[in-house]
Every structure is written in C-alpha cells, then in structure tokens.
Amino acid sequence: MPANMAPSSAEILRFLPEIILAVMGTFIMVLDPLVRGKSPKIFGHISILAMLAAIGASIFAYTNPGPAFSGMLMVDGFATFFRVLVLGVGILAVLSSYRFLDRERADTGEYHALILFSLVGQCVMVTANELIMIFIGLEISSIATYVLAGYLRDDKRANEAALKYFLLGSFATAFLLYGVAIIYGITGTTNLSAIRAVLSNTTTAPAGAVVGAAVALMFVGLAFKVSGAPFQIWAPDVYQGAPTPVTAFMSAGPKAAAFAVFLRIFMTAFETVGTGWEPLVWVSALLSMTIGNFAALVQQNIKRMLAYSSIAHAGYVLVALAARSEIGTAAAMFYLAAYAMMNVGAFAVVAHLSGKGERRLSLNDFAGLGVKQPLTAALLTIFLLSFIGVPLTGGFFGKFYIFKAALQSNLVWLTVLGLLNSAVAAYYYLRILVVMYMHEPGEATLAVEPLSFGLSAALILPAIGTFVLGIFPSALLQFADKSSIFGR
Amino acid sequence: MLDVFFFYAFAALVLGGALLTVTLRNTVHCAISLIASLSGVAGIFLLQKAEFLFAVQIIVYVGGVMVLFLFVIMLVNLDTAARDRQFNRQWIAAVACVLAIGAEGVYFVRSGSGAWTFAAPSEFALSAGNTEDIARMLFSEYLVPFEIASVLLLVAVVGSVLMARREA
Numbered sequence: 001m002p003a004n005m006a007p008s009s010a011e012i013l014r015f016l017p018e019i020i021l022a023v024m025g026t027f028i029m030v031l032d033p034l035v036r037g038k039s040p041k042i043f044g045h046i047s048i049l050a051m052l053a054a055i056g057a058s059i060f061a062y063t064n065p066g067p068a069f070s071g072m073l074m075v076d077g078f079a080t081f082f083r084v085l086v087l088g089v090g091i092l093a094v095l096s097s098y099r100f101l102d103r104e105r106a107d108t109g110e111y112h113a114l115i116l117f118s119l120v121g122q123c124v125m126v127t128a129n130e131l132i133m134i135f136i137g138l139e140i141s142s143i144a145t146y147v148l149a150g151y152l153r154d155d156k157r158a159n160e161a162a163l164k165y166f167l168l169g170s171f172a173t174a175f176l177l178y179g180v181a182i183i184y185g186i187t188g189t190t191n192l193s194a195i196r197a198v199l200s201n202t203t204t205a206p207a208g209a210v211v212g213a214a215v216a217l218m219f220v221g222l223a224f225k226v227s228g229a230p231f232q233i234w235a236p237d238v239y240q241g242a243p244t245p246v247t248a249f250m251s252a253g254p255k256a257a258a259f260a261v262f263l264r265i266f267m268t269a270f271e272t273v274g275t276g277w278e279p280l281v282w283v284s285a286l287l288s289m290t291i292g293n294f295a296a297l298v299q300q301n302i303k304r305m306l307a308y309s310s311i312a313h314a315g316y317v318l319v320a321l322a323a324r325s326e327i328g329t330a331a332a333m334f335y336l337a338a339y340a341m342m343n344v345g346a347f348a349v350v351a352h353l354s355g356k357g358e359r360r361l362s363l364n365d366f367a368g369l370g371v372k373q374p375l376t377a378a379l380l381t382i383f384l385l386s387f388i389g390v391p392l393t394g395g396f397f398g399k400f401y402i403f404k405a406a407l408q409s410n411l412v413w414l415t416v417l418g419l420l421n422s423a424v425a426a427y428y429y430l431r432i433l434v435v436m437y438m439h440e441p442g443e444a445t446l447a448v449e450p451l452s453f454g455l456s457a458a459l460i461l462p463a464i465g466t467f468v469l470g471i472f473p474s475a476l477l478q479f480a481d482k483s484s485i486f487g488r
Numbered sequence: 489m490l491d492v493f494f495f496y497a498f499a500a501l502v503l504g505g506a507l508l509t510v511t512l513r514n515t516v517h518c519a520i521s522l523i524a525s526l527s528g529v530a531g532i533f534l535l536q537k538a539e540f541l542f543a544v545q546i547i548v549y550v551g552g553v554m555v556l557f558l559f560v561i562m563l564v565n566l567d568t569a570a571r572d573r574q575f576n577r578q579w580i581a582a583v584a585c586v587l588a589i590g591a592e593g594v595y596f597v598r599s600g601s602g603a604w605t606f607a608a609p610s611e612f613a614l615s616a617g618n619t620e621d622i623a624r625m626l627f628s629e630y631l632v633p634f635e636i637a638s639v640l641l642l643v644a645v646v647g648s649v650l651m652a653r654r655e656a
Contacts, residue, residue, distance in 0.1 A: 015632070018636075022639055026642075029646070069631065069632040070628070070629045072630075072632045072633065073632070110650050113646065114643070114646065114647070114650075117639060117642070117643045117646075118643075120636075120639055121639075121640075121643075124636060130633075132630070132633045133632070133633050133636070136633055136636055136637055136640055137636075139640055140636070140639055140640045140643055143640065143643050143644055143647060144643050144647070146647070147643075147646070147647035147650055147651065150651060151650075153650075153651065153653075162651075
C-alpha cells in the first residue's frame with residue numbers, strides 16, 4: 001500500500017468512537033454462545049463499558065478537531081455534542097433494559113449488539129459531512145432500530161410495530177436517496193461544504209426548481225425520521241408496540257441523531273437557499289406541535305400519549321430550525337439534550353410500571369403511585385414538569401431558547417402558536433400527575449415491584465441532568481453556541 | 489444513429505418488461521419480465537459508457553437478486569395470489585400519481601435542456617474503460633463509506649436471523 005493511502009493517526013483518532021462500538025458489538029456476538037444462560041447480565045455491563053469508552057474517545061477526539069478521511073467526517077463541537085448525547089441515551093436505555101430483559105427472559109447478546117451497532121450508525125450520522133456517509137449511518141441506525149422494535153418476536157404488537165416501522169422507514173429512506181441523487185446530479189459532489197459552495201455561487205447556481213425538488217425530497221425523508229408532521233403517522237403505533245426500553249432508546253437517540261443530520265444538511269449545504277425551505281419547515285413545525293399535542297389529549301395508553309408528546313417536541317425543535325440562525329441551531333441542540341433526558345426518564349418509569357408482558361400501560365395504572373412509590377412518582381413528576389417547561393427544569397430553558405431564537409428571526413406567529421401549544425400540552429401532562437397523586441392506589445400500583453438498581457440509575461441520572469440544565473443552562477448553551485457554526 | 493436505435497430498443501425493453509411485471513398473473517412470469525426490464529437498464533448503462541454499472545447490474549440484479557426472487561416464489565406458496573384480484577382499489581391514487589409525474593415530465597421536456605443545469609462531469613466520467621478510476625476512488629476517497637457499509641450488512645444479517653429464528 002502506498003504511504004499516502006494509509007490514514008494518519010489523527011484521522012483514526014477522530015473515528016475511534018465508531019471503531020470501539022463496532023468492535024465491542026462484534027465481540028458481544030462472539031461471546032454470546034460461550035456464556036449464554038450462565039451470566040446474561042454481562043452483555044449489559046460490556047455494552048455500558050463500551051459506550052463509556054466511546055464517550056471518552058469522542059471527547060478525546062475533540063481535543064484535535066478537524067476533518068478525516070478526505071472530508072467524509074468532520075469532528076467539530078457539533079459532532080462531539082451529539083456523539084456524547086446519543087451515547088448517553090444508549091447507556092440509559094441499557095440501564096433500563098436489565099430488569100425488562102430479565103422479566104421477559106430475553107437477555108441475549110444480540111439485543112446489546114444491536115444497540116451498539118445502532119449507535120455506530122448514529123455516531124457516523126452526526127459526524128458525517130458527506131451525504132453518502134450520512135445515508136449509510138442513517139441506514140445502520142434505522143435497520144438496527146427496526147429489529148429492536150420487533151425484538152420480542154412472540155409479541156403481536158411488537159411484530160406490527162417492527163413491520164410498520166420497517167416498511168414506512170424504507171419508503172422514507174427512498175425519498176432521502178432521491179434527493180441525494182438529484183443534489184449529486186446538479187452539483188457534482190456529495191460533500192456538504194462543496195454543495196454549499198456550488199449553491200451559493202450565483203453564476204453557476206443550478207435552476208431553482210431542481211434544487212427545490214431535491215431539498216423537498218430530502219426534507220420528506222428526514223422529517224419522517226424525526227417524526228415531524230405530516231410524516232408522523234408511524235410513531236404512535238411503533239412507540240406503543242416496541243418494548244418500552246427500546247421505545248425510550250429510539251424516541252431519543254436516533255431522533256437526536258436525525259435532527260443533527262437535519263441541522264447539519266440544512267444549515268450548511270442548503271443554508272443559502274434558506275428562504276425556499278423555511279416555509280416547509282414552518283408548516284411542518286406547526287403541524288407537528290398541533291397534531292402531537294391535541295392527539296395526546298385523548299390518549300388513555302401512556303406509551304401512545306408519550307409518542308404523541310414526542311411528535312409535539314419534534315415540532316418545537318423544527319421551530320428552532322425554521323429560525324435559520326446560529327442561535328436557532330444552538331437552541332435546538334440544547335432542547336434535544338433536555339428532551340433526551342426527560343423522555344428516556346419518562347419511558348423508564350413506564351418500563352418499570354408496565355410489568356410482565358407490558359400489560360399495565362393505561363393511565364389509570366398510575367393511580368396512587370405517589371403513595372406506593374414516592375421516589376418513582378417524584379422522579380416522573382420532574383420529567384413531566386420538564387416536558388411542560390416549568391422553570392428550574394431543562395425543558396423550560398429549552399423552550400425559552402427556541403422561542404427566543406424564533407422571535408429574533410421574526411417568526412412571531414409561529415412563536416405565538418407554539419406557546420399556545422405548550423399551554424395545551426400542560427393539560428395532559430398534569431393529568432398524569434393528578435392520577436398519580438390524587439387517586440387511590442389501584443391494583444396495578446399495588447403489584448408494582450421495588451425499583452431495581454439499573455432502573456434507579458436510569459431514572460436518577462436524567463433527573464439530575466434535567467435539574468442541571470434547568471439551573472445552570474449557560475455551560476451547555478455556551479458550548480452549543482460555539483458549535484453552532486459547524487466546522488464549515 | 490446506431491446509438492439512438494439501441495437507446496430506443498433498450499428503453500422499450502425496460503418499459504415493456506416493467507409493464508409485464510405488474511400485469512402478468514403468474515409470479516414466475518412476472519419475475520422473468522423483471523429480468524428483461526433489468527437487462528434493458530444494463531444496456532442503457534452500457535450506452536452511457538458506464539461499463540462498471542453495466543456489469544454490476546447484470547451480476548447483482550439479474551444474477552443475484554432475481555435468483556433470490558425466484559427462490560422465494562418457489563418456496564412460498566403463491567397459488568392464492570394468482571387467484572386474487574390483480575388490481576386493488578388504490579388505482580385512483582395511482583392514476584393521480586402517474587398524471588402528476590407525467591405533467592412534470594412534459595414540463596421538463598418542453599422547457600428543454602435549460603431546465604436542468606447539471607454539474608460538469610469529472611474528467612474521466614465519460615471516457616470508455618473507467619472501471620479502474622472507479623476502483624481507485626472507491627479504495628481511496630470513498631474507503632470509509634465502503635468499509636462502514638459492511639457494518640450495515642452485518643446489522644441486516646443479524647436482524648434477519650434474529651427475526652427468522654424460532655424459540656428453541
């Protein structure tokens with residue numbers, strides 16, 4: 001091999017988190033037949049260690065930021081932020097899976113290997129500065145998540161969820177790929193910085209209609225992945241049918257990674273044609289918030305309610321994207337961090353309460369939780385208050401920064417409608433609180449088992465994070481501000 | 489002149505094959521029509537001096553994917569499908585889509601080549617025998633996507649085994 005073809009050590013270092021995750025995922029699968037049935041928990045321990053190592057590697061890689069492998073990857077603050085975020089979500093999801101896998105007698109190495117592979121995909125997505133890399137990362141993450149959604153093969157709802165997710169997800173991927181193909185045809189490159197250069201050059205800029213078609217196609221594909229309206233139809237069924245720890249994982253990790261791709265593509269490559277795509281994002285943001293919040297009002301199943309709430313929260317992040325500014329990008333980053341924590345925490349509580357076979361999922365099954373398990377109830381309260389956006393929680397500053405960014409970009413109507421939406425949302429979150437504290441303990445609450453160690457960790461860590469973001473938001477926000485210009 | 493003749497011949501093969509694929513009743517016949525359609529695409533690739541894509545199209549699609557299709561058709565009982573109604577009630581939506589795409593096509597054809605501004609092709613894109621250049625690109629600039637795609641295949645294999653395996 002000629003010397004100039006060998007990657008430099010700095011480049012390998014920038015790719016180290018993905019290497020660690022892929023190697024450890026393969027290692028778990030090799031280990032699986034050797035220890036199966038003897039000590040099933042070891043896979044969880046190994047994958048948590050792997051994710052911690054990958055977080056360390058991500059932070060270490062940021063000490064020497066820059067592009068790698070002929071511009072395929074761009075290790076900048078933005079990539080590091082999202083790498084750490086998705087890996088953190090992965091750790092919390094595995095922590096909340098221990099009890100669930102034990103209960104369903106489904107503790108295999110494949111579960112953890114798939115989570116690690118999914119994280120490889122997400123880390124590639126958030127780091128990639130090139131459409132082919134983004135596409136491959138997105139597919140790795142998505143396919144692993146489709147399988148995880150149907151992980152309990154004997155469960156009818158899980159099968160339905162996996163099939164729906166797979167079919168609609170493949171369809172959305174095709175849209176994205178069409179967009180990529182057109183962009184390559186008119187600009188001759190798939191590198192985001194190079195696309196930006198071609199599109200911003202007024203003398204060589206391609207015809208507006210064709211650029212518009214490409215941007216619209218990519219918007220459809222990405223809006224599906226972040227469950228933004230009108231491409232959100234799959235989310236409630238999939239979130240409801242998938243095992244709850246998997247729901248916790250896929251409603252936070254892959255979603256954050258997809259938003260990272262959304263922000264990077266639209267704020268670097270397509271920033272110069274921003275006036276064209278802003279109305280699309282505007283409409284999608286408003287629809288997501290409205291459909292999500294109003295549909296959540298009438299749900300009795302807690303997982304469906306949280307699914308619609310997650311659609312609404314995708315709408316808030318889309319508001320930040322519609323602002324088309326660096327402040328908007330930073331606000332979206334902050335919001336996604338706050339959202340990941342409260343969402344994983346809330347779903348971990350649901351995983352704790354639902355019991356074997358996940359039968360106890362109705363809102364009334366939370367009756368009297370405040371008396372029976374004050375700690376669990378208190379932690380869920382924190383997450384719900386953060387969802388509403390009460391001060392002292394991360395959710396408050398998340399919404400505050402997003403609407404501030406929207407106002408600075410003169411999106412007055414979107415801000416007003418968004419704030420009205422958050423008021424509507426308070427109703428259904430408070431309904432859970434009322435059931436939890438004001439109702440007599442029911443059959444379900446009495447049967448609930450004590451919190452296991454893994455689940456307590458999966459609840460307490462995001463609760464602490466929610467408070468830290470709510471009381472000291474400036475540290476994270478400053479980092480987000482600094483990273484919002486990307487490495488372009 | 490010969491180019492034009494071959495283009496229309498291959499295009500007819502592509503469209504005719506696709507039409508037969510969706511209209512024929514016997515699934516094996518459908519699969520064979522699809523082979524014809526995919527071979528037509530390979531021919532068009534060759535006319536565009538994309539020998540590599542031509543070979544890949546024949547090996548992967550006509551050779552690999554289609555054999556897989558035929559295996560599935562043979563292993564899965566499809567007799568009931570042959571008796572089912574061929575066209576379901578979504579045909580209104582389908583006609584709407586076809587009309588919309590047709591209108592789009594007419595617009596672009598009428599507005600001429602100016603409607604699409606393509607990027608200038610790279611220096612070896614249109615030269616014959618560019619397979620070596622593709623290999624060079626694939627193993628230098630695009631090495632990482634090429635390698636990371638193996639993780640994608642690994643995930644797909646693990647996933648399909650996990651889904652297909654029955655409880656012991």
